[in-house]
Amino acid sequence: MAPLLPLEEAQARILGRASPLPGETVRLEHAAGRVLAEPARALVDLPPFASSAMDGFAVRASDTPGTLTVVGAVAAGRPTSTVVAPGQAIGIATGGVVPGGADAVVPIEYVVHHDNTIRLADAVRAGANVRPEGGDVRCGDLVIERGVRLAPAHVGALAAIGAAEVVCGRRPRAAVLATGTELQVPGKPLAPGQIYESNAPMLAAQLAAAGALVERFSSVRDDEGVHRAAIGRALDFDLVVTSGGVSVGEHDLVRRVAQELGVEEVFWGVAMKPGKPVSFGVRGGTLVFGLPGNPVSSLVAHELFVRPAVLALQGASEPGPVFERAVLARSVKRDPARDQFLRARLLDRVEGRAAEPIAGQESHMIARAASASALVHVPRGEGEIL
Numbered sequence: 001m002a003p004l005l006p007l008e009e010a011q012a013r014i015l016g017r018a019s020p021l022p023g024e025t026v027r028l029e030h031a032a033g034r035v036l037a038e039p040a041r042a043l044v045d046l047p048p049f050a051s052s053a054m055d056g057f058a059v060r061a062s063d064t065p066g067t068l069t070v071v072g073a074v075a076a077g078r079p080t081s082t083v084v085a086p087g088q089a090i091g092i093a094t095g096g097v098v099p100g101g102a103d104a105v106v107p108i109e110y111v112v113h114h115d116n117t118i119r120l121a122d123a124v125r126a127g128a129n130v131r132p133e134g135g136d137v138r139c140g141d142l143v144i145e146r147g148v149r150l151a152p153a154h155v156g157a158l159a160a161i162g163a164a165e166v167v168c169g170r171r172p173r174a175a176v177l178a179t180g181t182e183l184q185v186p187g188k189p190l191a192p193g194q195i196y197e198s199n200a201p202m203l204a205a206q207l208a209a210a211g212a213l214v215e216r217f218s219s220v221r222d223d224e225g226v227h228r229a230a231i232g233r234a235l236d237f238d239l240v241v242t243s244g245g246v247s248v249g250e251h252d253l254v255r256r257v258a259q260e261l262g263v264e265e266v267f268w269g270v271a272m273k274p275g276k277p278v279s280f281g282v283r284g285g286t287l288v289f290g291l292p293g294n295p296v297s298s299l300v301a302h303e304l305f306v307r308p309a310v311l312a313l314q315g316a317s318e319p320g321p322v323f324e325r326a327v328l329a330r331s332v333k334r335d336p337a338r339d340q341f342l343r344a345r346l347l348d349r350v351e352g353r354a355a356e357p358i359a360g361q362e363s364h365m366i367a368r369a370a371s372a373s374a375l376v377h378v379p380r381g382e383g384e385i386l
């Protein structure tokens with residue numbers, strides 16, 4: 001194996017090859033999880049008019065305290081042309097247009113209402129309980145920058161500013177392909193020496209969560225011809241993710257077959273644990289990831305390499321991965337040469353957030369890894385981290 005590439009270098013090389021795909025128009029109801037390709041600007045003032053923040057009465061602040069005559073009522077969506085003259089008030093619902101003449105709203109619980117008069121014991125400040133026109137954003141203001149992956153709140157903001165559709169980066173089409181003669185599909189009995197194929201369903205779920213459109217191929221046995229046919233077909237996609245067959249064994253065929261099919265290998269072997277034998281190559285606009293077969297290696301390599309590529313292809317300005325700080329619940333020995341990624345449980349302690357590495361960190365232990373809620377990055381180096 002060639003000298004191992006430092007993690008950061010491997011990540012940088014991938015992002016260097018993951019140019020954004022063209023944008024496409026997306027209806028707002030399908031926009032959650034998509035990456036904005038053009039900045040979103042408000043098409044209206046928000047709120048579009050001065051509106052009431054409370055159920056109550058629209059008044060002139062300078063009339064308060066005092067007794068006022070109620071001359072009408074405003075419901076949400078039903079403005080009035082009646083103007084509040086000195087000594088007058090108009091009933092108003094939350095979201096109603098504040099009528100002309102009024103500059104404040106008194107909540108209903110602060111007035112004594114009798115027949116068609118209200119009595120206000122206290123003075124009201126001008127502007128009280130009025131949401132000014134454009135108080136959230138002004139027409140033309142930037143609301144969401146390009147490159148942002150849309151969360152539900154963004155979808156709400158886009159609807160509020162009047163956007164029926166947005167331009168988003170196209171979702172990459174990803175082919176997922178597991179290799180290994182020992183693999184059996186879940187649901188069928190295991191013959192001697194077989195294990196259930198778990199990487200393709202996991203990777204398909206990870207890819208979909210990152211926004212890719214996934215097609216799962218049937219797994220292929222360790223045979224050159226079968227590899228060639230499957231990888232050849234997968235190379236028509238924007239992204240190929242294979243599992244297994246990238247180590248140094250004589251049955252590890254993925255890299256050689258991919259190269260024979262015209263894939264330029266960008267790297268093979270990263271100074272990390274798990275995931276060391278990961279490979280990355282390109283053919284034309286297609287990115288080709290060869291993930292190691294051990295399920296935890298596949299899981300981790302996807303998060304560190306494939307997910308950022310999928311997001312970058314969609315135009316995300318921060319494709320990650322993003323790590324946050326936490327204290328370790330037990331000390332961890334660093335590896336002098338390789339970055340380690342430990343599966344851990346996050347604990348909410350009074351002193352702050354702590355990450356407790358789970359028992360069973362070996363790269364075949366996917367069932368144990370599933371009980372983790374975090375991935376801990378232990379940078380290469382000397383000594384222990386506490």
Ligand code: AMP
Pocket residue numbers: 178179180182183195196197198199200243244245246247249292293294295
């Ligand atoms: P490989 O990278 O092909 O040498 O595989 C390494 C280990 O991962 C072996 O124990 C394989 O049996 C196992 N493995 C490979 N592919 C899968 C898969 N798709 N699902 C579950 N285990 C796998």
Ligand code: MG
Pocket residue numbers: 179180181244245251293
């Ligand atoms: Mg194999």
